[in-house]
Structure formats: C-alpha cells, structure tokens
Amino acid sequence: MTAKLVTVQRHIMEQQEKYPEATGAFTHLLQDLLLAAKIITREVRRAGLQNILGLTGQTNIQGEQVAKLDEFANDTIRRAMDHGGHLCCMASEENVDVIPIPERYPKGRYVLLFDPLDGSSNIDANVTIGTIFSVYRRVSKGTDGTVEDCTQPGTKQVAAGYILYGSSTMFVYTTGNGVHGFTLDPTIGEFLLSHENIRCPRKGKIYSVNESNYTHWDDGTRRFIDYLKETNPETDRPYSLRYVGSLVADLHRTLVYGGVFLYPADRRNPRKPKGKLRLMYEANPAAMIMEQAGGRASTGTERILAIVPEELHQRVPLIVGSQDDVELYEKFVSGGKAEEGR
Ligand code: AHM
Ligand code: MG
Secondary structure, rough: OOOOOOOOOHHHHHHHOOOOOOOOOOHHHHHHHHHHHHHHHHHHHHHHHOOOOOEEEOOOOOOOOOHHHHHHHHHHHHHHHHOOEEEEEEEEEOOOOOEEEEOOOOOOOOEEEEEEEEEEHHHOOOOEEEEEEEEEEOOOOOOOOOHHOOOHHHEEEEEEEEEOOOOOEEEEEEEEOOOEEEEEEEOOOOEEEEEEOOOOOOOOOEEEEEEHHHHHHHHHHHHHHHHHHOOOOOEOOEEEOOOOOOOHHHHHOOOOOOOOEEEOOOOOOOEOOOOOOHHHHHHHHHHHHHHHOEEEEEOOOHHHHHOOOOOOOOOOOOEEEHHHHHHHHHHHHOOOOOHOOO
C-alpha cells in the first residue's frame, strides 16, 4: 500500500471542520484560488509555444518590467477571486492600490494578498517560478475593504501558501495547523496530498543568497556568509550554495532540505536600503509557512510576523529557514561570535 489518496479540496474541508464556527467561505476561497493555479499552470507549461514569453513593455509599481505571464497570472487570480463573495478586497504586488471587489458582486470577510508570478525574471529561461499568497480577515467596518485590511501584521494571517511551477506543480499551504503540500496530477487535474505535515530540519547544510550584493551588506551579514563557507566540523564541509532567484523555489527547497535563505538589506545600495522582498506579498506568507514547519523568519533583528506594516508595498530584509541557522544569523548581526551559535 502506498500513501492515502487525498485531494486538496478534501484536505481543506477537513481542516475547516476543526472550526465549528466555520461557514465554508474560507474553503470556497481556497478552491477558487486553486482554479486560478490550474489555469496559470496550463499557461506556464505552454509558454514557449505561444506568444506569451517576453515583456509587456509596461513597468509595475515596483519599477520592474512586467512580463506577459505576470500580467496573465495577475488577471487570472483577479478573475477567479472577485465574484465568489468571500473577499472584501485584494492587493497584488503588480497593482499600486488595493483591488476593490466590483460593485456588482457580493463582498465577504476575507482579504487576499498575492504576488501572482514571483521570480518572473526567470520565465523566459524556463526556470521555476511561483505564486505566493496570504489571507487575512477584514478589520475595517463598512462594505468595501480598505488599505487597513491589507496592511495587518503577519501574525493576523489566517492562511498562507504558494504554488510552485516546477518540474511538477505543487500547492503548499498552512491555516495554522502545520504545512501541507499537494502535487498536481495533470492527467486528472487534481492536486493530491504528497507532503503531509512538512517539517523544516532544525539545521541545514545549504545557504541561498544573491552573493553579488556582498559588498553592500552590513558586516554581520558578511561575516555570517564567510563563516558558512568555512568547514563545518559537523559535516566536514562548508555549507553548499543554491540560489534559483525565484523566492518560491528557494523557499520550497529551504523548507524541505533545511538551511537558510537570505535577502538582506543593501545598506549602501540606495535602491534596496530595506532589502528587495515585499513584506505583504512575500515575507509574511514565507514566514508563516516556515514558522508552521518549525523554522524561523526574521529581518535579523525582528520577527517578520511581528512587523507592523507602514505601507502596502513595503520592503523588508528576509532571513528565513531552519531554526538554528536563522538564529545563528541573528547572533552575527547583533555582534555575537560564531562559536556562540554552535
Ligand atoms: P519579483 O517578485 O519581481 O519576481 O522579484 C522577486 C524575486 C524573488 O523571487 C527572488 O528571491 C528575488 O527577486 C531575486 O532577486 P535578485 O535577482 O536580486 O537576486
Ligand atoms: Mg513578483
């Protein structure tokens, strides 16, 4: 006998049954998102065969070039989510303002934040990309959601997850009861449970960072990376370096194999004084997932989930991964010695 067969829909319903007050709205919300995931998967898989690679010629709120697939993924999620009656508003990394629910549709009590296609600079080279999202409960009064609903601290997330368009498509999510992974079986169009209750190893052997930014980092970060390159007596070899350049892919590997992913602040780079990754669309969902798997997520000095957001598109340093590796980083940036982290 191999593992039990469970669809993601069934799993989500079983999770919700633990909450007697649940109305089913949240289950429907995730189901609508899964539809978008399947449609984006279809387009990503055929991207080289149709005219959807390359750039639209537009620049997004982040000042980055918008790829055609970015735009497609953003539109697909909006179209799948705006009419179900579960959301009061959405916010996307690709849009300047909060996305309202159109007048003609009912409004609900949840808020969806998402990066529709993370790692989009990798698309044309056929490298793994992903979608990453967070769900919150609305806090504002009135019918339409507001920016206040979209800028809650990460501790208020009711769910977080990502879809990884890799060698297979995976859906990984948490509602605060562990982290569960599902693999899309393209022959039946269903996500099936493949990774139940994922646990991030307490300590890893891999670090993941864009090291070309080394000269722009603070001393603690540089010393930490130098330290990881020394021989580790526990393994008799240095940490290995792996960097895809798609957060969702680097996060997934870190979750499964352990280790540490870093996108620190570039203190001497005026373009990235607070790092590159976005608190609301990338850091918070990554942090909830990692903490739920037994790992840790930090700016180096502060728990990611405890940050009180100042604005929708805020950037933060993100250091996420195995508990021991992230704690060791924190010791380095606070001026502690390497030996203390052993
Ligand atoms: P994007 O949301 O525009 O795709 O940018 C975010 C991406 C992350 O996926 C990845 O971790 C990071 O940017 C890579 O940045 P860099 O090219 O500076 O290493
Ligand atoms: Mg993006």
